[in-house]
Amino acid sequence: MTSPDAKTDGKTAADLIITGCTALVHDDHEQIDFVEDATIVVRDGLIEAVTTEPMDLAALPDLPAAEHIDARGQIAMPGLVNCHTHAPMVALRGVAEDLPVEEWFNDVIWPIESNLTEKDVELGARLACAEMIRGGVTCFADHYFSMDTVAAVVAECGMRANLGEAYFSSQGAEGRERSLDFALRQRGGADGRITTSLAPHAPYTVDDADLAKAAQLAREHGLLVHTHAAENRDQTDTSLARHGRTPIEILQGAGLLDVDLLIAHGTGIVERDLPVLARATGRIGVASAPRGYLKFAWPTTTPVRALRELGIPVGLGTDGAASNSSLDVWDAMALTALVQKSTEGDPRWLTSRQALHHATLQSTRAVGLGQEIGSLAPGRKADIILVDLTGPHTQPVHDLPATLVHSARSSDVRTTIVDGRVLMRDRELLTLDVPGIVGELEERMPSLLDRSHGRKIQDYDT
Amino acid sequence: MTSPDAKTDGKTAADLIITGCTALVHDDHEQIDFVEDATIVVRDGLIEAVTTEPMDLAALPDLPAAEHIDARGQIAMPGLVNCHTHAPMVALRGVAEDLPVEEWFNDVIWPIESNLTEKDVELGARLACAEMIRGGVTCFADHYFSMDTVAAVVAECGMRANLGEAYFSSQGAEGRERSLDFALRQRGGADGRITTSLAPHAPYTVDDADLAKAAQLAREHGLLVHTHAAENRDQTDTSLARHGRTPIEILQGAGLLDVDLLIAHGTGIVERDLPVLARATGRIGVASAPRGYLKFAWPTTTPVRALRELGIPVGLGTDGAASNSSLDVWDAMALTALVQKSTEGDPRWLTSRQALHHATLQSTRAVGLGQEIGSLAPGRKADIILVDLTGPHTQPVHDLPATLVHSARSSDVRTTIVDGRVLMRDRELLTLDVPGIVGELEERMPSLLDRSHGRKIQDYDT
Numbered sequence: 029m030t031s032p033d034a035k036t037d038g039k040t041a042a043d044l045i046i047t048g049c050t051a052l053v054h055d056d057h058e059q060i061d062f063v064e065d066a067t068i069v070v071r072d073g074l075i076e077a078v079t080t081e082p083m084d085l086a087a088l089p090d091l092p093a094a095e096h097i098d099a100r101g102q103i104a105m106p107g108l109v110n111c112h113t114h115a116p117m118v119a120l121r122g123v124a125e126d127l128p129v130e131e132w133f134n135d136v137i138w139p140i141e142s143n144l145t146e147k148d149v150e151l152g153a154r155l156a157c158a159e160m161i162r163g164g165v166t167c168f169a170d171h172y173f174s175m176d177t178v179a180a181v182v183a184e185c186g187m188r189a190n191l192g193e194a195y196f197s198s199q200g201a202e203g204r205e206r207s208l209d210f211a212l213r214q215r216g217g218a219d220g221r222i223t224t225s226l227a228p229h230a231p232y233t234v235d236d237a238d239l240a241k242a243a244q245l246a247r248e249h250g251l252l253v254h255t256h257a258a259e260n261r262d263q264t265d266t267s268l269a270r271h272g273r274t275p276i277e278i279l280q281g282a283g284l285l286d287v288d289l290l291i292a293h294g295t296g297i298v299e300r301d302l303p304v305l306a307r308a309t310g311r312i313g314v315a316s317a318p319r320g321y322l323k324f325a326w327p328t329t330t331p332v333r334a335l336r337e338l339g340i341p342v343g344l345g346t347d348g349a350a351s352n353s354s355l356d357v358w359d360a361m362a363l364t365a366l367v368q369k370s371t372e373g374d375p376r377w378l379t380s381r382q383a384l385h386h387a388t389l390q391s392t393r394a395v396g397l398g399q400e401i402g403s404l405a406p407g408r409k410a411d412i413i414l415v416d417l418t419g420p421h422t423q424p425v426h427d428l429p430a431t432l433v434h435s436a437r438s439s440d441v442r443t444t445i446v447d448g449r450v451l452m453r454d455r456e457l458l459t460l461d462v463p464g465i466v467g468e469l470e471e472r473m474p475s476l477l478d479r480s481h482g483r484k485i486q487d488y489d490t
Numbered sequence: 491m492t493s494p495d496a497k498t499d500g501k502t503a504a505d506l507i508i509t510g511c512t513a514l515v516h517d518d519h520e521q522i523d524f525v526e527d528a529t530i531v532v533r534d535g536l537i538e539a540v541t542t543e544p545m546d547l548a549a550l551p552d553l554p555a556a557e558h559i560d561a562r563g564q565i566a567m568p569g570l571v572n573c574h575t576h577a578p579m580v581a582l583r584g585v586a587e588d589l590p591v592e593e594w595f596n597d598v599i600w601p602i603e604s605n606l607t608e609k610d611v612e613l614g615a616r617l618a619c620a621e622m623i624r625g626g627v628t629c630f631a632d633h634y635f636s637m638d639t640v641a642a643v644v645a646e647c648g649m650r651a652n653l654g655e656a657y658f659s660s661q662g663a664e665g666r667e668r669s670l671d672f673a674l675r676q677r678g679g680a681d682g683r684i685t686t687s688l689a690p691h692a693p694y695t696v697d698d699a700d701l702a703k704a705a706q707l708a709r710e711h712g713l714l715v716h717t718h719a720a721e722n723r724d725q726t727d728t729s730l731a732r733h734g735r736t737p738i739e740i741l742q743g744a745g746l747l748d749v750d751l752l753i754a755h756g757t758g759i760v761e762r763d764l765p766v767l768a769r770a771t772g773r774i775g776v777a778s779a780p781r782g783y784l785k786f787a788w789p790t791t792t793p794v795r796a797l798r799e800l801g802i803p804v805g806l807g808t809d810g811a812a813s814n815s816s817l818d819v820w821d822a823m824a825l826t827a828l829v830q831k832s833t834e835g836d837p838r839w840l841t842s843r844q845a846l847h848h849a850t851l852q853s854t855r856a857v858g859l860g861q862e863i864g865s866l867a868p869g870r871k872a873d874i875i876l877v878d879l880t881g882p883h884t885q886p887v888h889d890l891p892a893t894l895v896h897s898a899r900s901s902d903v904r905t906t907i908v909d910g911r912v913l914m915r916d917r918e919l920l921t922l923d924v925p926g927i928v929g930e931l932e933e934r935m936p937s938l939l940d941r942s943h944g945r946k947i948q949d950y951d952t
Contacts, residue, residue, distance in 0.1 A: 118882075121897060122889035126841045158882035322828035323896070325837040353896035354883050366784035375787040379588045420580075420620035421816050423928045424935065427584035434785070434815035435583060438883075439901035466885045473886065 043448040044070035048100035049414065050428070051078050054403050058389060060381045062428055068104055070094075070410040073447040078404050095450065097443065099414050103432065106402050107166025107411035107444065108357040109391035110346055112254075112292040112315035114172045115355070116144075116152030117348030118159065119469055119476065124350060129260065129324050133488035137350060141173075142483040143476050149174040151469045153181040158460040159355045161187065161451045164441035166411035168355075169290060169315065169345070169395045171227045171254050175210050183218035185459045186451045188411060190395045192227025192254045196486055197235045204228070204238060204245075211251050221447060223396060225254035225290065231278045232263060232490040239282035246287040252396045253289045255279075258296035260326045263490045265296075276301035286310045290394055292345065295321055295328045297335075306338050313394030315345035318363045320352040329367050332386075333377065343394030344387055358438035361387045365433055380429035414443035505910040506532035510562035511876065512890070513540050516865050520851060522843045524890055530566055532556075532872040535909040540866050557912065559905065561876050565894065568864050569628025569873035569906065570819040571853035572808055574716075574754040574777035576634045577817070578606075578614030579810030580621065581931060581938065586812060591722070591786050595950035599812055603635070604945040605938050611636040613931045615643040620922040621817045623649065623913045626903035628873040630817075631752060631777065631807070631857045633689045633716050637672050645680035647921045648913045650873060652857045654689025654716045658948055659697045666690070666700060666707075673713050683909060685858060687716035687752065693740045694725060694952040701744035708749040714858045715751050717741075720758035722788045725952040727758075738763035748772045750858055754807065757783055757790045759797075768800050775856030777807035780825045782814040791829050794848075795839065805856030806849055820900035823849045827895055842891035876905035 051066040069077040124136035149172070160168060167188035170178055175193040182189045193210040195203030204226075211224035228234040228242045234255075246253045258264050258275040267275050276297060279285055285308035294314045297305075305312060316330035332342050344360040346352045361383050368378035392402030401411045415436060417425060422435045444452040451459050513528035531539040586598035611634070622630060629650035632640055637655040644651045655672040657665030666688075673686035690696040690704045696717075708715045720726050720737040729737050738759060741747055747770035756776045759767075767774060778792035794804050806822040808814045823845050830840035854864030863873045877898060879887060884897045906914040913921050 119886065120888070121886065122892045125889050125892045126838050128837050155882050155885060162882060319828065322832040323837065325831045325835050325839075327835060349897075353892065356883065356899075366781065369787045370784040373787050373789060375590050375785065376588050377787075418925070418928075420617050420624060420924050420927075421818065423617060423924070424581065424583065424931055426582070426939075427587050430584045430587045430815065435811075437818075437899060437901060439899060462882050462885070463880070465882075466880075469886055477888075 043073065044095045044097065044410065044445070044450075046097045046099050046104060046412070046414070047083070048098055049102050049104040051404050052103060052105040052384065053078060053405065054389065058385065060384045060429060066104065068404065068412065070448040073410055073449075075404060075406055075408050075410050077406055097414070101416065101418050102442065103415040103417060103428075104404060105413050105415060106388045106404055107413050107446065108164050108387055109343060109395060109402070110160060110165050110168035110355060110357050111290070111313070111343030111391050111394045112317060112345030112347060113156070113168050113170055113355060114348035115156035115168060115170050115178060116149040116172055117350040118156045118355065119148055119152035119472070120348070120350035121353060123477065130488050132324070132351065134484065138484035138486050138488070139479040140477060141485045142481070143478060144173060146174045146177045148472050148476050149177045150181060151465055151472065153178045154185065154460055154465045155462070155469065156349070156355055157181060157185040157187055158457055158462050158465065161185070161444045161457060161460070162441070162455070163356050163358055163438035164413040164415070164444055165355065165357050166413065166444060166446045167395065167397065167401060169225070169254060171225070171292070176214070179214045179217055179222055182222055186446050186449050188221040188401070188446055190223045190225055190252065190254070190397070192225035194227045194229050196229050196233045197238045198233070198486060204241060208245055208249070212249060219447070223252070225252040228253065228255050230256035230259070231267065231275045233486055236278065236282055239279065239284060243283035243287050253284055253287055254292070255284070255289070256292045257294065258291070258301070259293040260321075260324070261296045261328050263296050264298055266490045274298060274301055276304055280304050280308075284310075285312060288396055289313070290315060290396070292347070293317065294330050295326055297331050302334055302338065305340060311393070311396070313341045313343055315343050315394055316364060317345040317347040317352060317360060318367045319354070319359065320347045322367070323351065323353070329371055332364070332368050333372055341390035341393040342386055343391035356438050357387070358436070358441075362433055380427070380433040383433045384429055410445060410448040412445040413441050415440050416442045505535065506557045506559065506872065506907070508559045508561050508566060508874070508876070509545070510560055511564050511566040513866050514565060514567040514846065515540060515867065516851065520847065522846045522891060528566065530866065530874065532910040535872055535911070537866060537868055537870050537872050539868055559876070563878065563880050564904065565877040565879060565890070566866060567875050567877060568850045568866055569875050569908065570626050570849055571805060571857060571864070572622060572627050572630035572817060572819050573752070573775070573805030573853050573856045574779060574807030574809060575618070575630050575632055575817060576810035577618035577630060577632050577640060578611040578634055579812040580618045580817065581610055581614035581934070582810070582812035583815060585939065592950050594786070594813065596946065598941075600946035600948050600950070601941040602939060603947045604943070605940060606635060608636045608639045610934050610938050611639045612643060613927055613934065615640045616647065616922055616927045617924070617931065618811070618817055619643060619647040619649055620919055620924050620927065623647070623906045623919060623922070624903070624917070625818050625820055625900035626875040626877070626906055627817065627819050628875065628906060628908045629857065629859065629863060631687070631716060633687075633754070638676070641676045641679055641684055644684055648908050648911050650683040650863070650908055652685045652687055652714065652716070652859070654687035656689045656691050658691050658695045659700045660695070660948060666703060670707055670711070674711060681909070685714070687714040689716050692718035692721070693729065693737045695948055698740065698744055701741065701746060705745035705749050715746055715749055716754070717746070717751070718754045719756065720753070720763070721755040722783070722786070723758045723790050725758050726760055728952045736760060736763055738766055742766050747774060751775070752777060752856055752858070754809075755779065756792050757788055759793050764796055764800065767802060773855070773858070775803045775805055777805050777856055778826060779807040779809040779814060779822060780829045781816070781822065782809045784829070785813065785815070791833055794826070794830050795834055803852035803855040804848055805853035818900050819849070820898070820903075824895055842889070842895040845895045846891055872907060872910040874907040875903050877902050878904045
């Protein structure tokens with residue numbers, strides 16, 4: 029991402045200098061802290077410094093080659109991470125409303141997905157990336173089909189992503205092999221912005237032997253496994269009735285708790301799962317997407333407090349837009365705080381600082397990038413967003429974390445930067461053309477939405 | 491609001507023509523419907539027509555004097571109504587976070603409110619109106635102090651409002667008299683945009699005799715009464731323990747269910763209250779502000795389904811920003827749908843069309859303006875918002891009500907119109923200067939926030 033004329037006087041030029049912002053940082057105990065009137069120096073896509081030292085830009089010979097953003101009045105934060113989504117499903121936003129999850133899957137989504145073409149995935153992924161960049165999301169963990177296409181979109185649009193090709197046991201060995209092939213082939217792609225996962229769909233669609241095979245492959249190849257598990261309480265109850273084990277116990281039996289594992293949702297994690305999770309030797313993370321749980325009227329949400337006591341990071345996600353209606357991680361952050369307070373009956377729990385910790389380091393750990401991103405600290409990748417708090421809805425600021433979590437909205441993100449490259453400047457997308465994408469997507473709709481064939485890709489029968 | 495040169499050829503000019511929009515209307519059964527490629531004609535602040543007839547603007551002699559908005563690609567909707575707020579409290583946004591309600595009142599808010607000056611109220615109300623206009627709110631029901639000041643801000647900024655001067659029994663007869671004087675003096679103000687209420691604070695701060703007096707005055711003067719009641723379950727339990735009656739039964743005993751009554755919150759409305767409410771002879775409405783209930787970790791929310799069965803309209807509100815963090819009614823609409831689904835355990839309940847009905851006719855009925863606003867229909871006042879759905883987060887549109895409720899955000903409102911007058915055009919506020927207001931408010935903060943005096947305006951002891 030170094031600009032072509034970035035070398036001056038034999039020194040490597042900084043890619044980017046952001047001045048005058050208030051920077052959200054983590055202190056030595058990982059508490060959220062703020063540095064006022066900060067300058068952020070980015071070189072070769074990495075954060076070199078977050079400093080309050082006055083800098084005389086003109087006096088530094090290597091700086092004229094860099095891009096300079098005057099961010100006075102703005103907050104610089106680590107870019108948000110969407111820890112669990114199916115990006116291309118934005119194409120299906122609104123096709124299955126006000127339904128229980130089994131009808132949502134069996135009557136609408138899985139029949140429609142039997143029509144999916146690579147073009148649909150490509151256009152959906154582009155639209156999703158546009159939505160996410162506009163909402164301050166710099167990285168997403170995606171679990172879907174035709175993922176080579178999604179990888180190409182990631183390369184094109186400049187985002188960071190962890191990508192996994194989903195598979196079911198109903199596909200035989202081929203699904204798993206394709207998932208592994210994808211993961212090995214694409215990791216490190218897009219100038220290192222792409223990491224990959226093995227992506228078995230869920231314990232209710234992938235059998236025990238295949239889950240064990242996934243664990244073995246993950247260990248062999250050092251891959252993260254990204255799967256849905258204990259999505260809701262019904263799944264846990266059904267699993268107990270059919271197999272005498274919870275979905276978490278099934279993962280454990282397959283060896284998946286002894287590799288790096290990203291569990292989507294986990295609202296069906298129950299008391300007896302906690303000691304099982306406590307014995308995990310892999311790095312386990314959970315992605316929580318609370319809007320969809322409310323919309324599906326699930327009786328519980330992700331047990332964030334219990335997971336915290338186990339030291340398991342809970343990252344923020346949106347799931348696909350076909351259930352969640354949006355890929356708004358900012359909204360997931362606020363809703364997580366609200367729903368957690370309500371669920372625990374404790375207004376002091378999940379403070380705004382805690383919510384910001386989930387949105388930063390816990391999210392990056394959940395997707396296996398805990399050392400690379402998630403904090404504005406020297407050596408981390410320069411995934412940075414600038415948030416404007418001058419709007420009437422965010423003034424006055426008596427409590428900056430609360431303003432960010434409960435008053436600001438994703439639309440207050442003005443600038444989105446990944447690897448030091450500006451992907452949105454003053455709310456203008458620089459790498460994606462939304463009207464063009466929407467126009468092409470419209471044309472795809474009749475064949476994508478057709479359910480007259482009676483096929484579906486899978487049965488929801490947990 | 492007729493423009494000065496509005497008369498041409500002896501005909502009254504239309505104030506405003508909006509063309510090319512999709513208009514949200516109500517059908518004969520009050521179901522939400524949409525008229526595509528609609529033209530909305532506004533004359534003298536009233537909606538004259540919502541039509542799909544092609545109009546040759548140049549050929550109509552009276553039209554050149556009118557303002558013309560080309561709204562292709564936008565949705566025209568009735569302006570949102572904030573059915574319960576304390577607008578000036580935006581000045582206190584974030585001062586009391588992550589606290590139970592009793593500490594929030596006793597330790598922070600009521601001590602700070604003993605410092606309130608008219609200037610604080612004025613600046614807070616201005617900032618609140620700026621936030622609301624930007625969020626597509628055209629009318630708000632306010633319950634606070636120094637309400638003449640709020641009325642002056644409403645006159646200045648062009649919004650519509652129902653205003654009530656709050657009082658406690660601890661103020662003696664003087665509080666009630668001031669509230670009545672305000673209500674009688676200000677009603678019909680700001681060219682008819684101001685209506686008024688009597689505003690006894692709540693059954694736990696206003697005694698039975700004073701509540702009965704409020705009912706009597708309301709009947710005598712034809713005034714709405716706006717009060718907090720059964721705000722949470724604790725209040726109901728405490729009321730039962732102390733008085734053997736629920737807050738709703740206390741209102742009933744005082745005669746307040748036989749006048750027009752706006753009840754804020756009602757999350758503590760219990761089973762035994764339902765027959766009491768069913769026997770009400772006044773027009774009762776309830777304002778629900780779900781974000782704050784989650785934030786305070788209250789165990790229940792407004793019982794929307796039970797109230798619907800009684801025919802009691804439930805309007806949307808935000809409460810004050812000191813608890814709710816924002817005055818975002820769009821967010822209240824989405825959260826109402828989500829929380830209702832979750833609370834009832836029924837994903838089919840509170841559909842997006844129902845949510846839009848709450849946001850329109852139920853809200854306007856709750857604030858006593860059911861005949862004046864709330865629908866884009868001839869003869870109604872021209873309180874209209876234009877919403878842009880071209881952003882990536884609202885595309886594609888498979889289900890327009892769902893897109894509006896669950897994907898769109900208040901920041902998608904581009905234009906806000908009250909009484910036919912444009913208050914925000916393309917997100918630019920035309921009647922309020924936010925940086926100026928914020929700058930003045932900053933200066934007020936040290937004296938407003940001072941709690942060293944040990945005073946407070948009231949005790950929270952339900």
